Amino acid sequence: MKFDRILIPVVGTEIDAETINLACRLAKKDRTKILAVYIIPIVRELPLDAEMSAEVKKAEEILASAGEVALKHGFEIETDLLQARNVGPSIIDEAVERKVDLIVMGISYKQRFGQYSLGNVTPYVLKNAACRVILYQQYQSSESSV
Amino acid sequence: MKVVIMGCGRVGARLAAQLDAAGHSVVIIDLNAYSFRRLSQTYKGKAIVGNGIDTEVLKKAGIESAEVFIALTQGDNRNIMASQIAKHIFNVPRAICRIYDPLRQELFATLGLETISPTTIFADLLQKRVEG
Amino acid sequence: MYIIIVGGGRVGYYLTEALLKEGHEILLIEENPAVCEVINEELGSVCMRGDGCEVVTLEAAGTSRADMLVSVTADDEDNLIACQVAKHKFKVPRTIARIRNPKNKELFEKLGVNVPVISTNLILEHITEEVPTHPVTHLMELRDKGLEIIEMKIPAGCACVGRTIKDIVLPHGSILSLIIRKSQNPIIPTDSTVLMADDQIIAVTPPQAEAELRAVLIGE
Numbered sequence: 001m002k003f004d005r006i007l008i009p010v011v012g013t014e015i016d017a018e019t020i021n022l023a024c025r026l027a028k029k030d031r032t033k034i035l036a037v038y039i040i041p042i043v044r045e046l047p048l049d050a051e052m053s054a055e056v057k058k059a060e061e062i063l064a065s066a067g068e069v070a071l072k073h074g075f076e077i078e079t080d081l082l083q084a085r086n087v088g089p090s091i092i093d094e095a096v097e098r099k100v101d102l103i104v105m106g107i108s109y110k111q112r113f114g115q116y117s118l119g120n121v122t123p124y125v126l127k128n129a130a131c132r133v134i135l136y137q138q139y140q141s142s143e144s145s146v
Numbered sequence: 147m148k149v150v151i152m153g154c155g156r157v158g159a160r161l162a163a164q165l166d167a168a169g170h171s172v173v174i175i176d177l178n179a180y181s182f183r184r185l186s187q188t189y190k191g192k193a194i195v196g197n198g199i200d201t202e203v204l205k206k207a208g209i210e211s212a213e214v215f216i217a218l219t220q221g222d223n224r225n226i227m228a229s230q231i232a233k234h235i236f237n238v239p240r241a242i243c244r245i246y247d248p249l250r251q252e253l254f255a256t257l258g259l260e261t262i263s264p265t266t267i268f269a270d271l272l273q274k275r276v277e278g
Numbered sequence: 279m280y281i282i283i284v285g286g287g288r289v290g291y292y293l294t295e296a297l298l299k300e301g302h303e304i305l306l307i308e309e310n311p312a313v314c315e316v317i318n319e320e321l322g323s324v325c326m327r328g329d330g331c332e333v334v335t336l337e338a339a340g341t342s343r344a345d346m347l348v349s350v351t352a353d354d355e356d357n358l359i360a361c362q363v364a365k366h367k368f369k370v371p372r373t374i375a376r377i378r379n380p381k382n383k384e385l386f387e388k389l390g391v392n393v394p395v396i397s398t399n400l401i402l403e404h405i406t407e408e409v410p411t412h413p414v415t416h417l418m419e420l421r422d423k424g425l426e427i428i429e430m431k432i433p434a435g436c437a438c439v440g441r442t443i444k445d446i447v448l449p450h451g452s453i454l455s456l457i458i459r460k461s462q463n464p465i466i467p468t469d470s471t472v473l474m475a476d477d478q479i480i481a482v483t484p485p486q487a488e489a490e491l492r493a494v495l496i497g498e
Binding site for chain 2: 331332333334353354355356358359362363366367379381382384385388389
């Protein structure tokens with residue numbers, strides 16, 4: 001399977017490197033464009049275009065290190081930084097706007113109220129994506145998942 | 147004293163009976179006539195079926211000459227609105243309003259309503275019990 | 279403007295849609311999660327689940343930076359309280375409440391909550407659910423055209439019941455534009471449409487012909 005444009009929503013944890021590694025393996029040199037996006041969620045108390053300087057600085061660092069990981073595989077990736085009310089819909093919008101044909105999402109093993117939880121972003125993306133989606137869950141050894 | 151009570155639940159029915167027994171003139175309003183089964187056999191006051199946020203119903207209950215209005219339905223908003231009607235439209239000297247939500251209770255207390263939050267009171271009471 | 283709308287029923291939905299089109303920032307607050315989901319799917323993520331009368335919900339909604347809060351739930355008391363909380367706790371400059379019972383107008387206005395009298399959402403409201411208590415409701419004035427849009431309900435036993443539109447002589451310039459019949463889709467009347475008791479009619483008429491139109495449609 002060949003992909004022309006791959007979108008990776010990065011989150012700023014160690015899972016980013018793993019998903020970028022995966023995306024680079026799926027990508028073809030000289031053919032595939034890889035795009036990493038970081039989304040800063042904006043609470044309703046603030047206008048959508050609020051100045052989030054601390055968050056922006058952190059996001060730029062996250063995107064920069066995503067770029068470094070990809071570079072090791074010989075890919076120069078594009079990056080995008082967005083401010084949005086809801087992360088899920090903004091991933092979908094970005095995917096449509098950038099005409100991507102694959103989204104690679106990393107998730108970590110999470111529990112909420114004592115039960116495994118997928119959160120709300122992942123199901124939203126799976127439900128609404130107009131392209132292929134690969135979910136990559138980080139391995140969690142049994143001791144650390146408790 | 148002339149008292150109008152809105153809401154004939156457990157608290158409303160009990161309060162009506164107590165005030166009635168103490169010699170006050172009581173009128174109780176409820177949306178549902180079935181609620182009046184809770185009133186004690188000895189209750190001599192009036193019971194009116196109707197919506198307490200309807201000014202016509204309130205007039206029928208004698209709100210214009212009432213000294214106290216007490217809102218005790220299950221709905222916080224209904225209680226708040228009825229108390230404001232009593233206070234601002236009919237100038238009832240005292241309007242007492244039950245509000246379960248402590249935050250809403252605080253707010254409307256600052257707006258001049260006489261409010262009681264059973265949630266706060268009961269939680270405090272239980273805490274005291276637990277801590278001895 | 280940042281406008282918060284409380285209540286995701288028909289009125290809230292159309293209001294949200296209309297105000298979004300005008301380019302405003304809109305947040306709709308609705309309690310029912312299934313309704314929220316539908317709205318978010320159809321209008322983009324504009325709906326937040328919650329009780330619009332609750333301080334915590336309104337806090338999360340960023341109400342303190344809102345320019346306006348419009349409460350259009352089906353219950354007058356909820357609309358009043360949502361507006362009062364917005365106004366007093368969050369200092370929202372303008373609050374507007376939908377009312378079902380016209381008797382509540384005085385109280386709401388005394389408490390500083392605006393009540394719309396004539397507006398597009400009132401039309402929607404009437405179209406979708408209300409059976410007005412008075413025979414003719416003025417929905418909207420088209421001042422520059424010299425026309426008004428009115429709504430009336432055909433009473434049982436009125437002369438026009440059972441007759442086709444063709445057989446009814448309407449005053450000059452008056453048009454029946456829509457018929458709303460219980461548990462049916464709205465009907466666009468044609469010559470052969472037969473009027474029935476309890477039909478709700480939306481009509482366009484010059485104001486001077488209103489009395490005559492009323493006599494024709496709801497006179498005995």
